[in-house]
Amino acid sequence: MLGHLLKPEYEELILKKDWESLRIAFEELDPADIAEVLDDLPPEDSGVIFRILPRDVAGSSFEYLPMDQQTEIVQTLGSDQLAAVLNEMSPDDRTRLFEELPAEVTKRALEQLKPEELKVARALLGYAEDSAGRFMTPEYLSLKPGMLAREALDHVRANARGRETLSVLYVIDERGALISDLRLQDLVLANPETRIGDIEPRPLVSIPATAGKDEIIATFEKYDRAALPVTDSKGFMVGIITADDVLDVAEEAATEDIQKLGGMEALDAPYMEISAVEMLRKRGGWLSILLVGEMLTTTAMTYFEGAIEKAVVLALFVPLIISSGGNSGSQATSIIIRALAVREIDVPDWWRVLVRELRSGVMLGMLLGSIGMTRILLWEWLHHLGIINTSYGEHYLLVALTVATSLIGVVLFGSVTGSMLPFVLRRLGFDPATASAPFVATLVDVTGIIIYFTVASLILGPTMLAG
Amino acid sequence: MLGHLLKPEYEELILKKDWESLRIAFEELDPADIAEVLDDLPPEDSGVIFRILPRDVAGSSFEYLPMDQQTEIVQTLGSDQLAAVLNEMSPDDRTRLFEELPAEVTKRALEQLKPEELKVARALLGYAEDSAGRFMTPEYLSLKPGMLAREALDHVRANARGRETLSVLYVIDERGALISDLRLQDLVLANPETRIGDIEPRPLVSIPATAGKDEIIATFEKYDRAALPVTDSKGFMVGIITADDVLDVAEEAATEDIQKLGGMEALDAPYMEISAVEMLRKRGGWLSILLVGEMLTTTAMTYFEGAIEKAVVLALFVPLIISSGGNSGSQATSIIIRALAVREIDVPDWWRVLVRELRSGVMLGMLLGSIGMTRILLWEWLHHLGIINTSYGEHYLLVALTVATSLIGVVLFGSVTGSMLPFVLRRLGFDPATASAPFVATLVDVTGIIIYFTVASLILGPTMLAG
Numbered sequence: 001m002l003g004h005l006l007k008p009e010y011e012e013l014i015l016k017k018d019w020e021s022l023r024i025a026f027e028e029l030d031p032a033d034i035a036e037v038l039d040d041l042p043p044e045d046s047g048v049i050f051r052i053l054p055r056d057v058a059g060s061s062f063e064y065l066p067m068d069q070q071t072e073i074v075q076t077l078g079s080d081q082l083a084a085v086l087n088e089m090s091p092d093d094r095t096r097l098f099e100e101l102p103a104e105v106t107k108r109a110l111e112q113l114k115p116e117e118l119k120v121a122r123a124l125l126g127y128a129e130d131s132a133g134r135f136m137t138p139e140y141l142s143l144k145p146g147m148l149a150r151e152a153l154d155h156v157r158a159n160a161r162g163r164e165t166l167s168v169l170y171v172i173d174e175r176g177a178l179i180s181d182l183r184l185q186d187l188v189l190a191n192p193e194t195r196i197g198d199i200e201p202r203p204l205v206s207i208p209a210t211a212g213k214d215e216i217i218a219t220f221e222k223y224d225r226a227a228l229p230v231t232d233s234k235g236f237m238v239g240i241i242t243a244d245d246v247l248d249v250a251e252e253a254a255t256e257d258i259q260k261l262g263g264m265e266a267l268d269a270p271y272m273e274i275s276a277v278e279m280l281r282k283r284g285g286w287l288s289i290l291l292v293g294e295m296l297t298t299t300a301m302t303y304f305e306g307a308i309e310k311a312v313v314l315a316l317f318v319p320l321i322i323s324s325g326g327n328s329g330s331q332a333t334s335i336i337i338r339a340l341a342v343r344e345i346d347v348p349d350w351w352r353v354l355v356r357e358l359r360s361g362v363m364l365g366m367l368l369g370s371i372g373m374t375r376i377l378l379w380e381w382l383h384h385l386g387i388i389n390t391s392y393g394e395h396y397l398l399v400a401l402t403v404a405t406s407l408i409g410v411v412l413f414g415s416v417t418g419s420m421l422p423f424v425l426r427r428l429g430f431d432p433a434t435a436s437a438p439f440v441a442t443l444v445d446v447t448g449i450i451i452y453f454t455v456a457s458l459i460l461g462p463t464m465l466a467g
Numbered sequence: 468m469l470g471h472l473l474k475p476e477y478e479e480l481i482l483k484k485d486w487e488s489l490r491i492a493f494e495e496l497d498p499a500d501i502a503e504v505l506d507d508l509p510p511e512d513s514g515v516i517f518r519i520l521p522r523d524v525a526g527s528s529f530e531y532l533p534m535d536q537q538t539e540i541v542q543t544l545g546s547d548q549l550a551a552v553l554n555e556m557s558p559d560d561r562t563r564l565f566e567e568l569p570a571e572v573t574k575r576a577l578e579q580l581k582p583e584e585l586k587v588a589r590a591l592l593g594y595a596e597d598s599a600g601r602f603m604t605p606e607y608l609s610l611k612p613g614m615l616a617r618e619a620l621d622h623v624r625a626n627a628r629g630r631e632t633l634s635v636l637y638v639i640d641e642r643g644a645l646i647s648d649l650r651l652q653d654l655v656l657a658n659p660e661t662r663i664g665d666i667e668p669r670p671l672v673s674i675p676a677t678a679g680k681d682e683i684i685a686t687f688e689k690y691d692r693a694a695l696p697v698t699d700s701k702g703f704m705v706g707i708i709t710a711d712d713v714l715d716v717a718e719e720a721a722t723e724d725i726q727k728l729g730g731m732e733a734l735d736a737p738y739m740e741i742s743a744v745e746m747l748r749k750r751g752g753w754l755s756i757l758l759v760g761e762m763l764t765t766t767a768m769t770y771f772e773g774a775i776e777k778a779v780v781l782a783l784f785v786p787l788i789i790s791s792g793g794n795s796g797s798q799a800t801s802i803i804i805r806a807l808a809v810r811e812i813d814v815p816d817w818w819r820v821l822v823r824e825l826r827s828g829v830m831l832g833m834l835l836g837s838i839g840m841t842r843i844l845l846w847e848w849l850h851h852l853g854i855i856n857t858s859y860g861e862h863y864l865l866v867a868l869t870v871a872t873s874l875i876g877v878v879l880f881g882s883v884t885g886s887m888l889p890f891v892l893r894r895l896g897f898d899p900a901t902a903s904a905p906f907v908a909t910l911v912d913v914t915g916i917i918i919y920f921t922v923a924s925l926i927l928g929p930t931m932l933a934g
Contacts, residue, residue, distance in 0.1 A: 030670035032690045166652035167634040185633035203497035223499045224711040243710040244691040254721035262801025271806045284834050297786035315782040319764035327905040334729025339738045437904045438794040
């Protein structure tokens with residue numbers, strides 16, 4: 001989607017420091033494409049380029065850079081340039097940048113803002129992190145219900161500059177309370193002499209400023225609007241959120257959930273740009289915790305060491321049994337975490353989920369148990385025919401029964417644990433996505449060993465484990 | 468976000484078959500909210516309600532129903548009602564419905580379309596499934612570059628009906644080739660006597676009709692536009708896609724990826740609405756395949772049965788070792804699948820990813836290895852002090868060394884396998900998300916056992932395993 005030049009050609013101009021040709025070449029590019037060219041440059045070079053771009057282009061190209069690039073560049077910019085970029089940025093993107101900057105840099109950055117932008121920035125930073133207040137921009141255009149359609153159009157023409165969007169306009173009473181929203185097209189199509197208050201409105205949908213990410217995404221998904229107004233607790237309009245921004249939020253939230261589900265902290269940056277130390281921190285923490293948890297399997301196995309000594313054959317099936325529990329747990333937890341995230345289900349549904357997972361767990365367990373039993377009987381038959389060497393000994397039928405019964409037990413336990421853990425975590429105020437597949441697998445591994453050896457001692461106690 | 472009545476009150480009106488009150492009550496609702504009320508009803512009752520709603524409201528409420536509800540209701544509607552609903556639906560939502568309907572129902576449904584709608588429907592169904600052609604709607608409004616701004620506004624007023632959006636208009640030459648797009652606001656702000664072709668356009672961004680889901684989402688994410696035009700291979704405009712629809716596509720794609728990553732087929736329906744048989748099929752298939760794969764661990768363990776008999780202590784650490792490999796593999800595969808999905812990386816990057824994962828694997832392995840070693844030495848020390856009973860025997864130092872070395876090996880192997888498998892799958896033409904966490908864990912479990920016992924025979928061969 002770049003313009004007439006290819007990316008290497010821009011890079012060559014930068015290398016040659018041919019700023020004038022570069023400025024002309026950039027003119028035909030979308031800010032998103034300029035950001036793509038800048039993305040691979042060292043922050044100092046990007047700094048120079050921000051100086052040659054027109055102020056508004058510099059501001060909007062900057063918005064499209066990845067967050068880690070933004071924070072680096074801000075720290076290399078001189079005060080003048082910093083002021084130019086920050087004052088041109090959309091307030092919502094700027095808020096996100098401030099969130100990421102070290103406190104003292106944020107302070108310096110706030111000092112560069114014009115008084116009216118500073119007021120806006122302070123107001124947005126007053127909302128809780130990850131709430132709608134932080135994602136909105138106050139740069140919407142409002143109308144009074146008493147205006148005639150033609151007056152409203154004139155008002156739009158006179159006040160267009162600097163608005164995030166004019167596609168949707170907001171009808172607000174004298175006190176600032178939101179009455180309805182109106183698409184620009186409805187205004188264009190209306191009889192010029194109609195009063196704004198008399199144009200038939202769409203049903204009003206709004207988002208509370210305290211709403212979290214999931215609620216914002218769910219509301220946009222449900223109503224399919226291009227933009228939605230954000231209101232405070234008294235119904236006063238405080239800003240708007242647009243669908244294209246919500247797409248970014250949704251993709252970011254899904255990335256975080258997927259990474260957490262994989263058993264790690266969310267990376268919060270593109271994979272290729274994260275440092276080795278950071279990667280070790282984000283992955284090593286959970287891996288270590290899981291290892292320590294998994295040490296309980298050794299403790300459990302130690303407890304059954306006597307049984308293993310008497311029947312080494314039991315040890316052979318341990319990986320099979322515990323991984324089946326882990327796999328069914330991983331399935332259940334993935335389903336439930338996503339269903340909670342997209343608000344298909346909520347905490348009070350835990351009981352219905354439990355019933356469904358008990359049923360699924362029993363059915364899946366019987367399926368796996370019968371496959372496991374078939375495998376052992378088949379091998380023993382092949383051994384009997386002299387085709388293979390392996391034999392599970394004279395008590396192979398009881399071993400098969402032990403494995404099958406244990407599989408039913410661990411799959412059932414895995415499904416129930418995997419599905420309930422996200423509810424428990426949310427209830428306790430944690431992010432349900434913390435219930436990662438490896439976390440559930442570790443929980444189920446320990447219990448799986450206990451289930452397996454308990455079943456074994458019940459079934460094999462009188463024969464193989466006797467004496 | 469429902470209107471003045473609460474959901475139970477609507478349901479009461481339905482129960483009392485008070486259609487007139489219901490029709491009035493529905494008037495104040497957004498179609499998305501009507502769909503929410505209908506969502507829980509049996510298909511026959513929804514059918515009745517579609518009869519009492521005004522045609523356009525019926526069509527747009529129907530669009531908001533979940534896909535499985537839509538397909539059920541279509542099959543209960545009479546021809547007249549079916550015609551009314553289908554002809555009022557947006558072409559993009561209708562295409563999605565046709566994809567899901569059984570072939571003979573689609574045939575019957577197509578027969579109910581008006582000639583012009585039929586032409587549109589056939590054209591859209593001509594594009595490959597999951598391509599931009601299937602997600603777009605041809606209901607956009609186009610302008611000629613020679614028009615004056617005021618003529619263009621009149622053209623908008625005269626041709627507004629039935630368009631998906633008027634927020635963005637498309638400038639098209641006589642042959643149908645897309646020249647630029649123009650926001651309605653640019654038209655409103657322009658001098659009425661300016662030619663459309665002379666209004667300074669934004670850089671043109673378009674999506675090829677053959678683009679897949681990931682490309683559509685990535686383009687919207689990059690450019691932050693409210694709507695993007697879709698063009699065929701010759702640059703002729705064939706439709707538009709709006710950001711709110713892309714949000715739905717993105718959320719659906721993320722749900723599928725998360726479910727696949729959990730080791731199952733994508734559910735393709737809300738959790739609570741899926742039948743027990745379907746759930747068994749979507750989850751049982753992969754669980755069975757994984758179980759059969761995991762049986763190789765038993766084969767591998769059998770191979771090392773002699774070693775276990777000589778040193779039962781070795782069996783105690785098997786779960787710990789293999790789960791650590793599985794966990795690091797799960798991390799790596801989650802990161803890479805998501806990075807591929809959001810186009811942060813692509814197949815040619817596999818080499819750079821391999822280098823990074825080799826580095827991460829070694830570092831993470833050493834971290835876990837040292838924790839594992841510490842644990843064994845600590846326990847042995849506590850045993851020495853008489854605090855605990857367990858001992859790993861006289862060769863505990865060698866056992867600790869075996870466990871630590873194996874951990875480095877399996878974590879390295881897990882990170883590399885987990886990160887490379889998605890590339891291999893994509894290269895072979897499969898969905899990378901098939902490389903689920905449990906799939907990777909199973910691969911790593913078998914290899915983990917081989918690594919562990921090989922290391923053990925090297926380190927413990929001359930002592931514990933001798934004779």
